[in-house]
Amino acid sequence: MSDFEHLSRPLAFGALRLKNRVAHAAILTRYAAAEKATDRLVAYHENRARGGVAMIVTEAVNALPSQAGRSAYLNAHGDDGLGELARLASAVSRHDCRLLAQLQERGRGNYSRARVDRMVAPSALPDDLTGAVPHALSTGEVEAMVAAFAAAAGRLQKAGFDGVEVSAGHGHLFHQFLSAHSNRRIDRYGGDLDGRMTLLRELVAAIRTTCGRDFVLGLKLPAEDGDPGGIDLTQAGRIAAALCDPAAVDYAAFAWGAQNRKLHWHIPDGHRARASYAEQTAALRRQTNGIPVMGLARIVDPNEGEAMLARDQADFVGVGRALIADPAWAAKSLSGRSHAIRPCVSCNTCWGAIAEPAPLVCDTNPDLGTPEELEGPKAPTPRVGRRRVVVVGGGIAGLSAAAEAAEAGHAVTLFHRSSDLGGRARTAARLPGGEGVEGVYDFDAARAAAAGTRFELGVTASPEDVASLAPDTILLATGADTPWDGPELDADLALPSLRDVVEDALVRAGPMGNGLLLIDRDDSIWVYRAAELLADRFVSVTVLTEWEIPAQREPLVVRQGMLERLAARHVRVEASVRADLTVDDLIDGAVGFRHLLTGERRRVGGIDVVAHASSRRPRADLLTALRQRGLGPIVIGDAYQPRALLHAVAEGRQAGRAIR
Numbered sequence: 212m213s214d215f216e217h218l219s220r221p222l223a224f225g226a227l228r229l230k231n232r233v234a235h236a237a238i239l240t241r242y243a244a245a246e247k248a249t250d251r252l253v254a255y256h257e258n259r260a261r262g263g264v265a266m267i268v269t270e271a272v273n274a275l276p277s278q279a280g281r282s283a284y285l286n287a288h289g290d291d292g293l294g295e296l297a298r299l300a301s302a303v304s305r306h307d308c309r310l311l312a313q314l315q316e317r318g319r320g321n322y323s324r325a326r327v328d329r330m331v332a333p334s335a336l337p338d339d340l341t342g343a344v345p346h347a348l349s350t351g352e353v354e355a356m357v358a359a360f361a362a363a364a365g366r367l368q369k370a371g372f373d374g375v376e377v378s379a380g381h382g383h384l385f386h387q388f389l390s391a392h393s394n395r396r397i398d399r400y401g402g403d404l405d406g407r408m409t410l411l412r413e414l415v416a417a418i419r420t421t422c423g424r425d426f427v428l429g430l431k432l433p434a435e436d437g438d439p440g441g442i443d444l445t446q447a448g449r450i451a452a453a454l455c456d457p458a459a460v461d462y463a464a465f466a467w468g469a470q471n472r473k474l475h476w477h478i479p480d481g482h483r484a485r486a487s488y489a490e491q492t493a494a495l496r497r498q499t500n501g502i503p504v505m506g507l508a509r510i511v512d513p514n515e516g517e518a519m520l521a522r523d524q525a526d527f528v529g530v531g532r533a534l535i536a537d538p539a540w541a542a543k544s545l546s547g548r549s550h551a552i553r554p555c556v557s558c559n560t561c562w563g564a565i566a567e568p569a570p571l572v573c574d575t576n577p578d579l580g581t582p583e584e585l586e587g588p589k590a591p592t593p594r595v596g597r598r599r600v601v602v603v604g605g606g607i608a609g610l611s612a613a614a615e616a617a618e619a620g621h622a623v624t625l626f627h628r629s630s631d632l633g634g635r636a637r638t639a640a641r642l643p644g645g646e647g648v649e650g651v652y653d654f655d656a657a658r659a660a661a662a663g664t665r666f667e668l669g670v671t672a673s674p675e676d677v678a679s680l681a682p683d684t685i686l687l688a689t690g691a692d693t694p695w696d697g698p699e700l701d702a703d704l705a706l707p708s709l710r711d712v713v714e715d716a717l718v719r720a721g722p723m724g725n726g727l728l729l730i731d732r733d734d735s736i737w738v739y740r741a742a743e744l745l746a747d748r749f750v751s752v753t754v755l756t757e758w759e760i761p762a763q764r765e766p767l768v769v770r771q772g773m774l775e776r777l778a779a780r781h782v783r784v785e786a787s788v789r790a791d792l793t794v795d796d797l798i799d800g801a802v803g804f805r806h807l808l809t810g811e812r813r814r815v816g817g818i819d820v821v822a823h824a825s826s827r828r829p830r831a832d833l834l835t836a837l838r839q840r841g842l843g844p845i846v847i848g849d850a851y852q853p854r855a856l857l858h859a860v861a862e863g864r865q866a867g868r869a870i871r
Contacts, residue, residue, distance in 0.1 A: 213544075213545045213546070213547070214544075214547055214549070215513050215514075215516075215517045215544055215545060216517075216521075217232065217517050217520035217521050218231060218232050218233060218513060218516055218517050218520060218528070218541075218544060218545060219231050219232075219545045220232060222265075222503065222526065222527055224427070224461045224462055224502070224503045225374070225424075225425070225426075225427040225428070225461035225462075226373075226424070226425040226426070226427060227266070227309050227373060227374070227427055227461075229265035229266055229309060229527065230265045230307055231263070231264075231265045231541065231545060232265065232516075232520060232526070232527035232528060233263065233264050233265055233516065233527070233528060233530060233540070233541040233544070233545075234264060234265060234266040234267070234268065234505060234527055234528065234529045234530070235256075235259050235264045235266065235267040235268060235529070235530065235531070235534050236268060236464075236505075236507060236529035236530060236531040236534075237268040237269065237270055237271070237313040237376060237378070237431075237531075238270060238531050238532075238535065238561075238571070239270040239271070239283075239565045239571070240252060240255055240270055240283075240565070240570065240571040240580070241283040241564075241565055241568060241569065241570045241571060242255055242283070242570055242571065242580055243282070243283050243284055243285050244282055244283070245282055246273060246279075246280075246281070246282060246284065246285060246286035246292060246295070247285070247286075247295050248285060248295040248296075248298050248299050251570075251580040251581070252285075252299065252580070253298060253299055253302045254580050254581060254582060254584075255538075255571075255579070255580040256269065256299060256302065256303050256310075257302040257303060257306070258538040258580075258582075258584045258585050259308075259534055259538045260302070260303045260304075260305075260306035260307075260308035261306050261538070261539075261585060262534075262537075262538035262539035262540065262541060262542050262585060263539060263540075263541030263542030263543075263544075263545060264308060264530075264534065264540075264541045265307075265308060265309065265527075265541075266308065266309040266310075266311065266373075266527075267303055267308060267309070267310050267311070268311045268312070268313055268376045268429070268529070269285075269299070269310065269311070269312045269313060270284065270313060271284060271312075271313045271314065271315035271378065272284055272285045272286070272287040272296075272312045272313070272314070272363065272367070273285065273286050273287060273288050273292075274287045274288055274314050274316075274359060274360050274363035274364075275288060275316060275356060275359045275360065275363075276288055276359060277329070277331075278316070283568070283570075285299070285312075287312065287363040287366050287367055288359070288363060289366075290366065292366065293366060293369060293370050296312075296366065296367060296370035296371070296372065297370040297371050300370055300371030300372050301371060304371060304373075309373040309374075309427075310371075310372050310373055311372060311373055311374040311375055311376050311427060311429065312367050312372055312375050312376070313375070313376045313377075313378050313431075314360050314363065314364065314375050314376070314377050314378065315377075315378035315383050315384075315385075316331070316356070316383060316384040316385075317330075317383050317384060317470075318330065318331055318332045318333075318345065318383060318384030318387045319331070319332035319336070319337075319338045319343065319344075319345035319384075319387065319393070319470075320338065320340075320381070320382040320383055320384070320386075320387070320469070320470030321338050321340065321341050321343060321470065322340050322341075322470060322474060322566060322767055323341070323566070323568075327341075327343060329346065330343055330345035330346065331345050331346050331347075331348050331352075331384070332345035332346070332347060332348070332384065332387055332393065333347065333348065333384075333387050333388045333393060333394040333395070333396050333400065333401065334347050334393065334394055334395040334396060334401075335347040336393055336395065338470065339382075339438065339469070339470055339471035339472070340470055340471060340472075340474070347396075350398045350399070350400070353400055353410060354413075357410070357413050357414050357417050358417065360377075360414055360417070360418070361414070361417035361418050361420070361421040361422075362421065364418045364421055364422050364426070365421040365422055368421075368422045368426050373426070373427050374426050374427025374428060374429065374461070375418065375426075375427070375428060375429070376428075376429040376430070376431055376464075377411070377414060377415070377418075377428070377429070377430050377431065378431045378466075379411055379430060379431055379432050379433065380431045380432055380433045380434070380464075380465065380466025380467075380477075381431075381433075381466050381468070381469065381470070381477055382436065382438075382468070382469030382470035382471065382474070383470075385410065385411055385414075386433050386436070386442075386469065388400060388407055388410045388411070389404075389407050389408060389411070389433060389442065389450060390407070390433070390436065390438060390440075390441045390442050390469075391404075391407070391440055391441070392436075392438040392439065392440045392441040392442075393438070393441075394407050404446065404449065404450070404453075405453070408450065408453055408454060411430070411454055412454070415428065415430075415454070415456075415459050415460060416459070419459055427461045427462075428459065428460055428461055429460070429461055429462045429463065429464065429505070430454060430455065430460055430462075430463050430464070431463075431464045431465070431466055432447065432450055432451055432454065432463060432464070432465055432466070433447055433450070433465070433466060433469070434447045434465040434466060434467050434488065434491060434492075434495060435447065435467055435476075435491070436467070436468060436469040436471075436473065437467075437468055437469060437471055437472070437473025437476060438469055438471055438473075441469065444491060444494065444495070447465065447495060448494070448495055448497075448498040449498075451463060451465075451495055451498040451499050452498040452499070452500065455498070455499040455500050455502050456500065457500055457501060457502050460502055461502065461503070462502055462503045462504065462505055462526075462527075463499045463502055463503075463504050463505070464504065464505040464506075464507055464529060465488070465491075465492055465495050465504075465507065466507070467487075467488060467508065472771060473771075474767065474768055474771060475767075475768035475769070475771040475772045475775075477508075477768075478508075478531075478532075478559055478562055478768055479508055479509045479557070480509075480557045480558065480559055480644060480768070480769060480772060481556065481557045481558070481644035481645060481646055481647050482643060482644040482772060482776065483509060484509075485509055485510070485511055485512065485515045486506070486508065486509060486510055486515040486516075486518065486519055487508040487509045488507070488508045489506065489515075489518075489519050489522070489524045489525075490524070492504065492506050492507070492508075492519075492524055492525055493522070493523070493524035493525070496524065496525065496526075503526035503527060504525050504526050505525065505526070505527055505528065505529045506519045506520075506524060506525030506526075506527070506528045506529065507528075507529045507531075509532075509557060510528050510529075510530050510533065511532075511533050511554075511555050511557065511647070512533075512549070512552075513540075513544035513545075513549050513552075514549075516528040516530070516544075532555045532557060532559075532561060533552075533555040535555070535561050535571065535573045535576065535579065536552075536553050536554060536555035536573055536575050536576050537552050537553035537555075537576065538584050538585060539552075539585060540552055553575055553576060553654060554575055554647060554650030554651055554653075554654050555575065555647065556574060556575065556647030556648055556650065556651060556856070557647050558574050558647070558769075558856070559766050559768055559769050560572060560573065560574045560766070560855075560856075560857055561573055562766050562768055563765070563766025563767075563768075563769070566766060566767065572857060573857075574651070574855070574856045574857045574860060575651055575654075575856075575860055577857075577860055577861035577864055577865070578864075596871075597620055597621055597622060598616075598621045598622070598683040598684055598870055598871075599621070599622050599624075599680060599681060599682045599683050599684075600613075600616045600621045600622065600623045600624070600682060600683065600684045600685075600686065600870060601623075601624050601625075601626070601677050601680050601682040601684070601685050601686070602616075602623060602624070602625040602626070602685075602686045602688060603625075603626045603672045603677065603685070603686070603687050603688060603689055603833065603844075604625075604626070604627065604634065604687065604688030604689045604690060604848070604850065605625055605626075605627030605629070605632040605633070605634060605652075605656075605666070605668070605688075606632075606633060606634025606635060606636055606652070606688060606690050606848065606849075606859070607633075607634065607636050607651060607652055607655075607848065607856060607859040607860060607863065608688040608847045608848025608849070608850075608859040608860070608862055608863035608866075609625060609627070609634075609686065609688030609847075609848065609863065610625075610632060610652050610655035610656050610659060610863065611655050611859065611860050611862075611863025611864050611867065612686050612688065612847060612863035612864070612866045612867040613625045613655070613659040613664050613686075613863075613867065614655040614656075614658035614659040614662065614664075614867065615863070615864050615866075615867025615868050616684075616686075616867040616868075616870050617658075617659050617662035617663055617664045618658065618662045619867070619868065619870065621684075621870055622663075623659070623662075623663070623664040623665065624664070624665045624667060624680055624682075625659070625664055625665070625666050625667065626667045626670050626671075626672035626676065626677075627666070627667070627668050627669075627670070628669070628670065628671040628672075629668070629669065630668050630669040631668075632652055632656050632666075632668070633649070633652040634652075634690055635690055635691075635710075635849075636648050636649075636651065636652055636856070637649075637652070638710060638713060638714060638717075639737050639740075641717055642713070642737060642740040642741055642743075642744055643740050643743045643744055643776075644740055645737075645740060648856070651856065651860065655863075672833065673833075673836075674833070674836045674837055674839075674840050674842070677837065677842065678840060678842060682842075683870075684845065684870050685837065685842060685843075685844035685845065686844065686845050686847055686866055686867075687833065687834055687837070687844040687845065687846045687847065687850050688846075688847050688848045688849075688850055688863065689829075689830045689833055689834075689850045690829075690830060690848065690849045690850055691827035691828055691829050691830060691849040691850065691853045692827065692828055692830055693708050693709075693710065693733070693823075693824065693825045693826070693827050693828070694825060694828060695708075695823050695825055706821055706822065706823055707820070707822050707823075708822065708823060708824070708825070709729060709733075709738065709741055709822050709823065709824040711822075712727070712741075712745065712820060712822045713741050713744065713745070716744060716745060716748050721748075722748055722749070722750075723745070723748040723749055723819070723820070724748075724749050724750075724819030724820055725749065725750045725751065725818070725819050726749060726750060726751045726752075726753070726818040726819055726820075727745055727748075727749040727751070727752045727753070727818070727819065727820050727821075727822065728753050728755070728818050728820070728821045728822070729741075729742055729745075729752065729753065729754045729755070729822050729823075729824060730755050730821070730822070730823045730824070731754055731755060731756040731757075731761075731824045732756075732757065732823065732824060732825045732826055733824040733825060733826055733827065734756060734758050734761070734762060734763060734764065735762065735764070735765075735824075736762050736765045736769060736773065738754070738762070738824045739754070739761065739762055739773050739777060739784075740773075741824070742754050742777065742782050743776055743777060743780060743782065746777075746780040746781070746782050747780075749819070749820075751781070751783070752780075752782045752783070753782075753783045753784075753785065754782065754783070754784045754785070755785050755788045756784070756785070756786050756787075756788060757787065757788050757789065758786060758787070759786055759787050760786065761773075761774070761784050761786055826853070827849060827853035828853070829846075829849060829850050829851065829852065829853065830850060834846060834850070845866055847859075847862045847863055847866045848862060848863060
């Protein structure tokens with residue numbers, strides 16, 4: 212019997228019977244090419260069907276003639292796309308998994324810095340993120356769009372899809388029609404709320420006329436969107452009550468945020484609670500006239516989905532990012548193996564990739580969309596003989612490599628200079644929003660241990676230690692340091708690294724001073740998470756960065772939340788600070804006057820600590836010593852080139868698998 216009684220129960224709605232209550236929420240993969248189903252697109256969805264989900268809602272398809280030519284979306288706008296649609300439907304349905312496609316048009320909603328041509332909207336009002344002014348659809352153009360969406364639904368039905376989900380949230384076009392913030396029309400598609408719902412009413416009716424009652428139709432509706440004069444929870448309830456007609460609609464879901472400064476609401480990261488909107492979903496569910504509701508938003512662990520169902524807050528759950536990380540999330544959950552789920556860190560790297568635009572990626576699942584995704588832990592069957600492998604470094608890359616090599620049957624010894632595994636990631640995991648990172652190194656450490664890896668902890672490996680094991684392969688994952696790379700300092704000026712200050716804060720209780728000046732030359736999200744942590748320990752925190760946009764390499768939704776939280780904590784961020792300024796210049800710019808800072812950090816003018824977050828540089832001492840002995844290691848992770856979690860996991864896995 213499953214540990215998750217509610218998640219494992221079947222559910223029937225419309226013409227469908229789902230084998231359990233786990234659905235794959237719609238996620239854009241950008242794996243299609245030239246509007247065709249690539250092997251990777253099919254593998255991605257089939258892996259999740261094989262992995263136990265009862266229903267998959269695919270990314271949006273090209274349903275409108277105006278959408279034709281969007282390469283990364285499947286063709287549902289013409290009959291010549293039927294074969295590609297049928298290929299995907301067949302791959303999924305053979306695993307007792309139901310398949311729906313999402314119908315969507317972005318309208319004016321856009322988060323790209325590039326200029327977007329031929330945007331459309333209910334009214335010619337500027338996009339809230341980019342300021343671009345769209346073309347206002349005429350009444351006839353809206354009517355033609357309804358007919359085209361219905362025709363696309365008919366093609367999807369003919370190709371073997373079980374239904375469609377109409378995306379009327381996230382600030383997309385249908386959402387724009389519903390909201391008084393973006394709809395100023397005077398025809399039947401505008402006016403009061405009843406008029407603004409006309410488009411969706413007509414679309415639902417047209418799909419039913421085309422496809423009949425046996426074709427599933429779901430509505431993803433807006434909840435609170437964050438727009439001034441937009442949709443709040445009260446109005447969202449009125450919309451749900453009016454549109455969720457049990458005679459025509461089979462299920463509903465709710466989306467938060469819109470294409471505005473609250474875009475990050477729709478994809479909560481590690482700063483938000485798990486199952487972020489469970490209570491609000493429960494309140495909206497009472498307005499859906501009894502049709503089932505899919506619970507969404509940061510369901511990472513099956514316990515969160517189970518709790519939503521047990522509390523009657525939803526009827527089934529839509530899992531997104533956690534299913535990107537592990538396609539077998541459902542099967543593992545429902546068979547008592549939830550401990551073996553590959554972790555999702557809610558980092559939103561996946562969202563950042565598709566917003567580039569680029570194909571979907573995952574920090575913890577480098578095998579995304581390949582057959583290897585579902586292999587899981589392997590029996591000890593070395594590919595070409597058993598090798599002696601030494602891994603130096605127990606951070607993300609080293610543990611990933613050790614796990615792969617040990618599971619392939621090699622004899623693996625891992626040296627780590629600390630008594631605790633994780634390396635730099637261990638500190639990152641203790642920062643605000645970083646909790647999920649702990650799961651990454653714990654997951655691979657458990658894999659490595661189960662496969663027989665020998666851990667030498669608290670040992671700073673010397674060349675002699677490595678050589679004494681007569682290794683066939685050495686994997687060097689010793690990470691990187693953060694030396695100060697700014698102007699030359701006076702001898703009596705103390706300038707600790709940010710990591711030192713953070714680790715001090717994590718072990719020492721109480722206030723740490725009046726003011727902290729943080730000089731950022733790393734430009735990572737971890738700098739700003741550290742600033743958030745330290746805002747509780749200093750009266751004031753100022754961050755100086757030489758880049759125009761703080762944390763510019765992070766996805767937009769990550770930066771939005773970051774800047775909101777820093778503002779709420781009164782952390783001052785000064786961008787575009789010249790890199791060639793002296794420390795005195797930087798202090799002057801931060802507090803408005805010049806002063807001296809002694810080696811004892813005597814408080815002068817309100818600043819107690821000046822810290823630096825410098826660019827990381829690979830540690831080279833052991834590498835040089837090993838090469839001098841003729842022991843040529845394979846260098847991975849930050850020891851090769853400081854990068855992100857995504858690269859450390861992938862490179863470690865690749866190195867472990869490549870051992871012959």
